Each structure stands twice: as structure tokens, then as C-alpha cells.
Amino acid sequence: MRARRWSPGLLLSALLPAMVSGCMGTMPVPLNGLNRQLEQAGGHRNPSLGERWLAVIEQRGGREQVQLVDLQLQRPVPLPGLNRADALPISVSVDARGERLALVRQLEGRSEVVLYRRALQSLQPIAMGPGAIATAVNLRADGRQLAVQVSRDGLWQIDLVSLP
């Protein structure tokens, strides 16, 4: 039997497709359709993912507002009563079911934390105590606990808030 000799070039060309496909297999796949839609709608920041939901702050026409996108249907859903023309959203977070959204917003020069329930279309203020300036929120996937990043007496702190 004759042994086959592989030149380095031949070896590389034989292995390259497998190497490339191996690399491709370890990279995440961009969701091109949704990404295109988001890009066409304007700038976005502060993403928060539920299981089939994306909450995001959309920048359009010099205004910023909270948007909730149904990733399965690939379209935004209405959030009546959440966005106000005189409020500036700072941070948003959504639970896994897309039912609850927590929001830090600036209103009349002060930051406030609110909890929005989609089924009820209700907005509930979350008290943060004196001297606390909320800057970011993160809602637990089941929507029952909220982590709030606050600045208090010059220190960054995380407050945990239980939600009924």
C-alpha cells in the first residue's frame, strides 16, 4: 500500500471548509429580520429581553419612549398610559412574560421608578426612600422582584424591592 503525501497547501485547502464551518458553528446567529426592523425605526438603547419580548428605549424625532416588541410576531405592542411626552425614560426592564415593565424615568427634574402592568394598563409608583436617585432597573424573570441601582449619599447601591 502506498502512503498518500499531503502538501501543506493541499492540507490547508482540505481542512479550511471544516475549520470555517467549525468557527461558524460557535458564533451566534443575528436575527436579521428583527435587526433590520429595529434599525429602520431609529436609534435604540437599554435592551431588556423577556422570553418572547424585547423592551427598549426608542429614539425617534428627538423624543425617547419605551417600546415593547413581540419577537414572535415581530411587531411592537401598544403600551397605553406608559409613555409621557414630558418624561424622559432612563432605564427599562421587562419580565419573562412581557406582562410587567419596570421603568426609571425623569419627570420634572426628579427620577422616579414605576411598575407598569400591561393587562391592567396600570402604572404604580415604587417608593425609593429619601435621598435615592434611581438610575437603572432590572426585573426578575417572574416579575416578583426588582433590583434598582441608586445613587445615595454619593454611593452606588442596589436596592431590592419585592413586588406583589
Added chain:
Amino acid sequence: MSWNGRYLALLLQQGTQTIAAIEDRLSGQLLRLPPPPGARIEQLSLAPDGQTLALQLVQGGQQRVQLFDLSTLLEPDRAAGMRSSNPLP
């Protein structure tokens, strides 16, 4: 963090570059996700089941959000008691 804390999504500084990473606390593996060319990663969010990742990027002075499917890379980390197979007919 995913539902049961299996996956932890984080931003890491590597030299001058910020990369996204997902740590699988079950296997100890770290999945590194560099930014798309010409973009800088500012923030990230991992879906509770670990199947989708959102990155906030800055590119050309504009902030944008890009979504990535992780279902070929990570097993789902579902909420306790959630059915993972189709129900019987």
C-alpha cells in the same frame, strides 16, 4: 442571568475592546462574543431561557440594538416546572 442562574451574561474588557460573554455555570465554559466590526458594545441583555441575546452597540455615533439567536449554542434554561416537550395528542 437566565431563569435558574445557569447562564450569566457579562461585559468583559479585553485590552481596548469590550466583548460580551456568557458563562455557563454548569459546565464552567465561557462563550465570548466580540462586537461586530466597527461597533462598540455598551450593554447587553440575555433572555431568561438563554436563547436570545440583545446587544446595545454604538456605531458611527448612533446607538442601536441587535439581537442574536443562541439556540444553536446554548441549551435552554427554562423556568422550573415548564414542559420541554410537546404534549401528547
